[in-house]
Amino acid sequence: MKTADLAGKLLDRWVAKAIGQPPGPAYSSDWAAAGPLLEKERVMISPMPGKGWIWCAAVVSLTGNPRYQEGLTPLQAAMRALVVYRIGVEVSDEE
Numbered sequence: 001m002k003t004a005d006l007a008g009k010l011l012d013r014w015v016a017k018a019i020g021q022p023p024g025p026a027y028s029s030d031w032a033a034a035g036p037l038l039e040k041e042r043v044m045i046s047p048m049p050g051k052g053w054i055w056c057a058a059v060v061s062l063t064g065n066p067r068y069q070e071g072l073t074p075l076q077a078a079m080r081a082l083v084v085y086r087i088g089v090e091v092s093d094e095e
Contacts, residue, residue, distance in 0.1 A: 011080065021094050043078045056071050059084075059085035069083075
């Protein structure tokens with residue numbers, strides 16, 4: 001399954017796996033849960049006016065090789081970018 005297709009609870013589960021935590025918080029919809037991750041992982045989020053204001057997020061590593069993802073909301077884009085950065089552009093279909 002493509003990380004770009006993850007949403008809702010399935011995305012939240014993959015975020016938990018990516019950061020080595022048990023499933024639980026709604027990272028893709030709860031700013032209180034996601035905020036510390038955004039800061040720790042240095043996730044950049046911006047609306048994309050040229051794409052109908054879809055949200056884009058990027059995680060930039062020390063090597064300067066950014067991982068970008070898009071989403072309908074800032075947190076959806078950010079959490080997808082985090083999963084891509086930590087796990088990859090494809091994830092297992094298994095939860």
